[in-house]
Amino acid sequence: MLVDLGIIIGKIAFVLVNILNGAGILTWVERKQSALISDRIGANRASILGIRLLGLVNSLADAVKLIFKEDFVPPRGLRVVHFLAPIFAMGPVFLTMAVIPFGPPVEMFGREFKLQILDIDIGILYILAFGSIAVYGAMLAGWASNSKYALLGGMRASAQMISYEIILGLSLIGPILAFGTMEPGAMVNAQNQYLWGWIPTWGLVVQPVAFLLFLPAAMAETKRAPFDMPEGESEIIGFATEYSGMRWGMFFLGEFAEIVVLAGVMTAVFFGGYHVPFLFDAVEKAGQAGFHFPWGMYIPLGEWTVVILRMLAFGAKLAILMWLQMQIRWTFPRFRYDQLMRVSWKEMMPIALVNIAVTGLVILWLNK
Amino acid sequence: MITVRQVREVKLSAWQNTYYPELWRGMFITSKHFFQNFGRFIGRAVGLKVKRPLVTFQYPEERRPIAPRWRGRHRLMLRPDGAPRCVACMMCETACPDKCIYITAGEALDGRIEKYPVAFEIDLLRCCFCGLCVEACPEDAIRMDSGYIDLGGYSRAEFYLDRDYLLKDSALTTHSQFRGELDGVVVTRVDLLAQAKHH
Numbered sequence: 001m002l003v004d005l006g007i008i009i010g011k012i013a014f015v016l017v018n019i020l021n022g023a024g025i026l027t028w029v030e031r032k033q034s035a036l037i038s039d040r041i042g043a044n045r046a047s048i049l050g051i052r053l054l055g056l057v058n059s060l061a062d063a064v065k066l067i068f069k070e071d072f073v074p075p076r077g078l079r080v081v082h083f084l085a086p087i088f089a090m091g092p093v094f095l096t097m098a099v100i101p102f103g104p105p106v107e108m109f110g111r112e113f114k115l116q117i118l119d120i121d122i123g124i125l126y127i128l129a130f131g132s133i134a135v136y137g138a139m140l141a142g143w144a145s146n147s148k149y150a151l152l153g154g155m156r157a158s159a160q161m162i163s164y165e166i167i168l169g170l171s172l173i174g175p176i177l178a179f180g181t182m183e184p185g186a187m188v189n190a191q192n193q194y195l196w197g198w199i200p201t202w203g204l205v206v207q208p209v210a211f212l213l214f215l216p217a218a219m220a221e222t223k224r225a226p227f228d229m230p231e232g233e234s235e236i237i238g239f240a241t242e243y244s245g246m247r248w249g250m251f252f253l254g255e256f257a258e259i260v261v262l263a264g265v266m267t268a269v270f271f272g273g274y275h276v277p278f279l280f281d282a283v284e285k286a287g288q289a290g291f292h293f294p295w296g297m298y299i300p301l302g303e304w305t306v307v308i309l310r311m312l313a314f315g316a317k318l319a320i321l322m323w324l325q326m327q328i329r330w331t332f333p334r335f336r337y338d339q340l341m342r343v344s345w346k347e348m349m350p351i352a353l354v355n356i357a358v359t360g361l362v363i364l365w366l367n368k
Numbered sequence: 369m370i371t372v373r374q375v376r377e378v379k380l381s382a383w384q385n386t387y388y389p390e391l392w393r394g395m396f397i398t399s400k401h402f403f404q405n406f407g408r409f410i411g412r413a414v415g416l417k418v419k420r421p422l423v424t425f426q427y428p429e430e431r432r433p434i435a436p437r438w439r440g441r442h443r444l445m446l447r448p449d450g451a452p453r454c455v456a457c458m459m460c461e462t463a464c465p466d467k468c469i470y471i472t473a474g475e476a477l478d479g480r481i482e483k484y485p486v487a488f489e490i491d492l493l494r495c496c497f498c499g500l501c502v503e504a505c506p507e508d509a510i511r512m513d514s515g516y517i518d519l520g521g522y523s524r525a526e527f528y529l530d531r532d533y534l535l536k537d538s539a540l541t542t543h544s545q546f547r548g549e550l551d552g553v554v555v556t557r558v559d560l561l562a563q564a565k566h567h
């Protein structure tokens with residue numbers, strides 16, 4: 001009992017610490033990566049006793065500044081809602097990560113533990129639900145600010161979320177059909193099969209169209225460029241217009257945490273989760289843990305080595321996907337608002353529906 | 369003769385109009401920059417002789433070379449005896465389109481000139497650096513500096529330059545003298561201070 005509790009708390013702490021650290025480091029990565037793309041150096045001025053740590057100190061300085069900055073509440077704004085909005089923006093994001101398995105099941109103290117905080121059958125629905133709750137933060141912030149610009153930003157946020165939430169849901173139906181489950185852990189396990197013995201059945205291989213729909217829809221959920229209509233800095237329309245200090249910081253910490261979480265969801269659904277191609281553990285290959293290549297080669301590895309390799313693989317996939325999101329954010333121009341709506345309703349939605357139909361037909365044909 | 373320059377009209381092919389392949393081409397270009405610069409950074413860090421990765425200057429330490437003909441903040445020039453050249457004729461104050469020069473004239477007691485500036489103030493926050501004051505001055509008393517000048521300050525008061533500030537580090541001049549560098553050629557000047565001492 002006590003061991004169970006300890007392990008649950010340990011898992012929660014591990015995931016939370018990783019997301020928070022990831023979000024913090026992403027603020028630095030964003031500045032440095034955009035700098036490298038445009039042949040600049042980027043943040044490197046702040047220093048502690050002359051140590052600059054490649055600009056990492058800038059993130060610390062930012063945090064200190066945000067904490068000590070004046071916390072402004074607009075006069076005649078809704079104080080309580082104004083206070084709650086950043087919490088609504090940040091909280092649900094962390095909850096989403098609970099259903100993502102970050103490692104294979106481990107044997108400890110004579111029992112098996114899943115490296116996944118919450119193991120529920122409707123994991124994908126859970127992800128979609130909490131992903132859409134995060135938009136309440138932006139909407140409430142716009143409403144509580146007593147400012148027409150903030151209100152317009154909040155309205156844009158809600159309209160955009162409704163449009164892209166639909167695409168998000170529809171694009172995930174393909175993988176759900178293909179893997180025959182809604183539980184992320186089971187989904188990840190289904191991706192350790194091999195087509196014709198050598199192509200891993202990753203979501204990307206089985207459902208490439210779903211991935212190409214999911215990625216932009218998920219990026220629209222994070223409210224980052226090219227989908228940054230709710231912020232719209234260049235138009236001074238943004239749900240966070242009337243926010244200052246750490247409350248503003250919480251919106252953006254939530255945004256960065258969302259990038260980490262999205263990378264986690266994409267890893268689990270489309271990139272084989274913690275699985276490395278041709279790496280099997282003892283349960284899957286009758287006591288012979290290690291690499292089993294299709295041409296018959298076998299590299300034996302210890303049981304714990306496999307576990308650690310798989311967790312590292314999960315981390316690496318997470319890192320690559322976060323890099324990809326950053327790269328997209330700094331490459332693509334913003335949409336105009338009507339273009340944003342057109343892309344969602346007139347272009348992505350039909351493709352998503354066709355994808356579901358084709359997937360269904362193929363599964364019917366295969367099961368005959 | 370009017371020559372008409374043909375503007376190249378960009379026609380997108382159907383393939384480009386689908387938007388998607390061009391997005392990935394853009395991704396390829398930015399990624400190329402990213403990995404190139406990343407590699408160069410790492411190469412520099414481990415001591416390899418690779419190309420300088422970036423084009424920006426690290427400002428306070430590295431400064432971008434500016435053109436020798438560039439002119440910045442004003443300065444008041446000195447006579448060989450160390451007094452300001454300005455005779456408080458108000459020409460610059462009159463010529464100034466921004467009305468940012470304020471001169472208070474006083475009677476000169478040495479008999480050679482009639483007036484001298486008791487106060488000569490320039491409000492740099494209003495100044496548009498047009499150089500008309502330099503053009504208007506009959507005595508060549510006001511000039512604009514070349515080379516790097518730090519025009520930064522923490523309060524409005526710091527941009528309100530008084531006479532002593534404008535005279536600080538000023539050179540002793542005659543009408544014909546040019547001081548400094550023009551188009552890369554260094555023009556040396558007669559040491560008027562030394563000459564003045566001999567007289």
